[in-house]
Amino acid sequence: MNAKISDKVINRLTLYHCILQEFLARGEEFISSKQIAKLLHIDDSQVRKDISVLNNSGKCRVGYIVKELKSCIEKTLGFKKQKNACIIGAGNLGSALAKYDSFANYGLNIVALVDTDKKKISGMVNGKRIYDLSDFTRVVAEHGIDIAILTVPKEFTQSTADIVVDAGVKYIWNFAPVVLNVPDDVQVWNENLVGNFLQFTYSI
Amino acid sequence: MNAKISDKVINRLTLYHCILQEFLARGEEFISSKQIAKLLHIDDSQVRKDISVLNNSGKCRVGYIVKELKSCIEKTLGFKKQKNACIIGAGNLGSALAKYDSFANYGLNIVALVDTDKKKISGMVNGKRIYDLSDFTRVVAEHGIDIAILTVPKEFTQSTADIVVDAGVKYIWNFAPVVLNVPDDVQVWNENLVGNFLQFTYSI
Numbered sequence: 001m002n003a004k005i006s007d008k009v010i011n012r013l014t015l016y017h018c019i020l021q022e023f024l025a026r027g028e029e030f031i032s033s034k035q036i037a038k039l040l041h042i043d044d045s046q047v048r049k050d051i052s053v054l055n056n057s058g059k060c061r062v063g064y065i066v067k068e069l070k071s072c073i074e075k076t077l078g079f080k081k082q083k084n085a086c087i088i089g090a091g092n093l094g095s096a097l098a099k100y101d102s103f104a105n106y107g108l109n110i111v112a113l114v115d116t117d118k119k120k121i122s123g124m125v126n127g128k129r130i131y132d133l134s135d136f137t138r139v140v141a142e143h144g145i146d147i148a149i150l151t152v153p154k155e156f157t158q159s160t161a162d163i164v165v166d167a168g169v170k171y172i173w174n175f176a177p178v179v180l181n182v183p184d185d186v187q188v189w190n191e192n193l194v195g196n197f198l199q200f201t202y203s204i
Numbered sequence: 205m206n207a208k209i210s211d212k213v214i215n216r217l218t219l220y221h222c223i224l225q226e227f228l229a230r231g232e233e234f235i236s237s238k239q240i241a242k243l244l245h246i247d248d249s250q251v252r253k254d255i256s257v258l259n260n261s262g263k264c265r266v267g268y269i270v271k272e273l274k275s276c277i278e279k280t281l282g283f284k285k286q287k288n289a290c291i292i293g294a295g296n297l298g299s300a301l302a303k304y305d306s307f308a309n310y311g312l313n314i315v316a317l318v319d320t321d322k323k324k325i326s327g328m329v330n331g332k333r334i335y336d337l338s339d340f341t342r343v344v345a346e347h348g349i350d351i352a353i354l355t356v357p358k359e360f361t362q363s364t365a366d367i368v369v370d371a372g373v374k375y376i377w378n379f380a381p382v383v384l385n386v387p388d389d390v391q392v393w394n395e396n397l398v399g400n401f402l403q404f405t406y407s408i
């Protein structure tokens with residue numbers, strides 16, 4: 001892995017990866033930077049620049065070799081490096097994420113969910129068990145949880161984050177529109193949907 | 205509005221806005237760049253730089269005036285400019301987004317959902333009606349839909365996008381891990397969860 005790849009490039013590389021999967025499924029052997037650029041409405045020089053960070057050898061006269069470029073992105077972005085996650089909050093969003101099977105292809109194994117609702121506890125979502133939030137520390141130990149995915153209602157997000165921190169989990173992927181107060185050794189990624197929406201609609 | 209504000213700054217400003225709401229709810233009158241920076245684990249010079257794009261006048265000796273800074277972010281990012289959206293796909297993710305009441309505070313009015321499942325059609329999610337996808341063009345006209353939010357399964361995403369384009373909607377917020385093929389005058393924001401996850405976990 002090359003630690004210098006910027007967030008924007010990582011984001012685009014995963015989109016190229018989606019396109020490559022599509023091309024592979026259709027039996028296409030080659031792809032050009034122009035084809036990728038057209039689908040994403042970006043400049044093809046940007047595509048070539050992004051791909052140049054990959055040490056991709058699968059370049060030929062007619063473009064990139066789909067299979068090799070795809071595997072090259074997977075290697076560079078560490079898709080093979082498995083991380084175990086637990087979803088906290090088995091509501092609509094938590095269930096949607098638990099059903100999102102694509103995550104596994106990118107190294108994110110959602111192994112369990114937790115909730116406080118007695119009616120949900122012991123149930124399953126997409127083959128993953130829902131545990132009692134009060135058993136979270138045990139779930140972390142037994143399943144080797146690296147990442148907690150927070151999908152609880154806004155008002156419970158900080159108290160739930162405190163439980164996550166106490167259980168020793170160092171990475172929190174937070175879907176609530178709340179900025180969490182956590183110790184310096186815990187990393188939070190705010191899946192800031194409102195921010196994303198505003199980036200998109202700013203010009204409307 | 206200042207069209208030159210970058211995506212990263214917009215994203216951070218919405219996080220500052222979350223913090224300001226929290227401070228306001230607790231009855232705090234002032235906030236310093238250091239307090240904001242500490243919560244987000246970033247540098248306070250970054251916070252001051254971001255806020256400097258706002259033409260914020262609510263600066264005083266003890267920091268920013270919470271109420272004025274909050275309203276300044278709202279004005280700059282156009283929270284008052286209402287946009288109407290329709291969610292396509294009333295599954296777990298679509299339902300979760302329909303229940304996400306915070307969106308309305310940021311100018312995103314989710315006014316309806318559409319689906320193809322006869323069991324769901326005519327039902328309600330959080331006070332919003334689920335219509336038949338085949339009535340989408342009528343829904344767009346009647347509700348003045350600006351944005352289509354795509355939360356359909358991966359394999360139906362492109363065909364659904366085609367229906368959205370035919371109905372004349374120019375903005376698509378796509379939650380599926382699929383790169384859509386749309387005309388140049390249609391803007392797509394890929395809510396690339398996998399890309400976001402990899403940005404976050406790249407260093408784990």
